[in-house]
Amino acid sequence: MNIIFVVNCLSLSPSPPTFRPFLFCLPLSEATDQGVGGGGRRELKSVPFISYLSALQKSQLLSDDMVNGVEIRCQEKGSCPAGCHLRSGEQPSPIPVLLEVSRVVPLYSLVQDNVTKEAFKSATMSSYWCAGKGDVIDNWCRCDLSAFSKDGLPNCSPLRQPILRLAPYLEPSSTMVALEWKDVEPLIGCKVSDYIIQHKRVEDPSEAEVYTGEVLSLMDDLFSGLGSSCVVAGRRSGDHPHSVLYSVVFKCLEPDSLYKFTLYAVDSRGSHSESSFVSVRTSCPVVDDSRAEEIADKVYNLYNGYTSGKEQQMAYNTLMEIAPPLLYRVQHHYNSHYEKFGDFVWRSEDELGPRKANLILRRVEKISLYCRSLLRSTHIQSRTDTMAYVYCRSEEGRPPSNTWHGSLHDSRTIITYLPLLLSFERRN
Numbered sequence: 084m085n086i087i088f089v090v091n092c093l094s095l096s097p098s099p100p101t102f103r104p105f106l107f108c109l110p111l112s113e114a115t116d117q118g119v120g121g122g123g124r125r126e127l128k129s130v131p132f133i134s135y136l137s138a139l140q141k142s143q144l145l146s147d148d149m150v151n152g153v154e155i156r157c158q159e160k161g162s163c164p165a166g167c168h169l170r171s172g173e174q175p176s177p178i179p180v181l182l183e184v185s186r187v188v189p190l191y192s193l194v195q196d197n198v199t200k201e202a203f204k205s206a207t208m209s210s211y212w213c214a215g216k217g218d219v220i221d222n223w224c225r226c227d228l229s230a231f232s233k234d235g236l237p238n239c240s241p242l243r244q245p246i247l248r249l250a251p252y253l254e255p256s257s258t259m260v261a262l263e264w265k266d267v268e269p270l271i272g273c274k275v276s277d278y279i280i281q282h283k284r285v286e287d288p289s290e291a292e293v294y295t296g297e298v299l300s301l302m303d304d305l306f307s308g309l310g311s312s313c314v315v316a317g318r319r320s321g322d323h324p325h326s327v328l329y330s331v332v333f334k335c336l337e338p339d340s341l342y343k344f345t346l347y348a349v350d351s352r353g354s355h356s357e358s359s360f361v362s363v364r365t366s367c368p369v370v371d372d373s374r375a376e377e378i379a380d381k382v383y384n385l386y387n388g389y390t391s392g393k394e395q396q397m398a399y400n401t402l403m404e405i406a407p408p409l410l411y412r413v414q415h416h417y418n419s420h421y422e423k424f425g426d427f428v429w430r431s432e433d434e435l436g437p438r439k440a441n442l443i444l445r446r447v448e449k450i451s452l453y454c455r456s457l458l459r460s461t462h463i464q465s466r467t468d469t470m471a472y473v474y475c476r477s478e479e480g481r482p483p484s485n486t487w488h489g490s491l492h493d494s495r496t497i498i499t500y501l502p503l504l505l506s507f508e509r510r511n
Contacts (some may be wrong), residue, residue, distance in 0.1 A: 229237065247359045249261070257336075257366045264278075264359075266328070275351075378401060399433065399443070407449065
């Protein structure tokens with residue numbers, strides 16, 4: 084009678100290793116009788132596999148009889164990755180290595196005793212979901228008494244940090260930025276009740292961050308529809324089961340401006356996660372080049388010849404009412420056509436006076452050097468792009484209290500999805 088073992092082994096030759104299943108049998112004749120406490124019991128001799136094969140080979144040479152008990156069948160199963168290859172100079176291990184797993188099961192399922200299995204299962208679940216500081220109850224963690232923060236909140240299942248990033252489907256324009264992040268709520272543990280996103284325009288990155296900007300709640304402001312129409316939120320399924328991707332589109336930003344966006348999660352107990360942030364500079368503004376040329380001609384006609392007080396005020400009002408990028412383009416066209424009669428700065432100071440001219444010219448100082456170079460281009464063209472997106476809105480408001488004890492995945496939160504089309508301009 085033979086005992087049959089089936090293992091999947093790694094070829095131990097210096098050449099690139101391959102998966103090779105081995106089937107071998109150990110005959111019971113290898114068992115020995117050992118006396119224990121005056122009695123005898125039958126046990127198997129424990130020998131390394133390589134030594135066993137060597138002994139069989141020697142016994143075959145000394146005997147005319149066939150030695151039964153070993154049968155090896157090899158079948159090519161493909162090559163291992165290059166990282167598995169043995170480095171030169173290393174001695175291969177004589178023990179076969181198990182490489183192929185037919186099925187995946189939790190470790191505690193390998194334990195036969197029911198009491199031990201349940202204890203092992205509880206410890207494994209606690210270690211994985213509750214950081215080993217609590218017990219898994221249904222789909223949440225009951226923290227131990229020692230697993231509380233300084234604020235008195237349980238922290239055996241802390242919130243993970245949501246990673247804010249630019250959405251790959253929309254390149255930032257002069258007025259629009261799209262951001263997205265993956266939901267950080269685990270299947271078991273803390274429950275994310277909301278995400279808070281802040282955005283602010285940064286005038287000088289070196290200044291102290293005193294102004295926090297506008298603060299928006301994903302549920303209370305965006306999904307509820309109570310927030311600004313300049314910000315829309317969306318939600319879609321991720322690449323893996325149970326994964327969710329949230330997105331926010333800011334539509335009314337200032338061109339050529341640096342913005343900082345900050346995001347953190349809030350759980351059902353009021354705890355906050357660590358914040359992540361993204362800094363984005365919107366692209367250069369889109370200007371109406373034909374209108375800029377018309378205004379340049381109008382200003383020249385107002386400056387030309389004798390300028391009355393009415394004409395001076397009209398020129399001043401016209402130049403102060405237009406946006407700084409358009410004003411800079413007007414200056415470019417004026418100098419291109421009429422510089423032989425005096426450049427724009429000199430003519431403005433002469434016709435309007437130094438004080439009014441300075442008020443006008445100071446408005447273009449905040450335009451970046453890069454955008455100034457683009458605004459001095461010979462031709463400026465723009466195009467209108469469109470983007471399809473799904474507008475999300477919650478049909479059921481939250482209870483009138485400062486604390487929300489639910490989850491964004493709560494089935495009671497009904498969210499409707501409305502497909503819309505968004506248009507915006509870009510420079511060519």
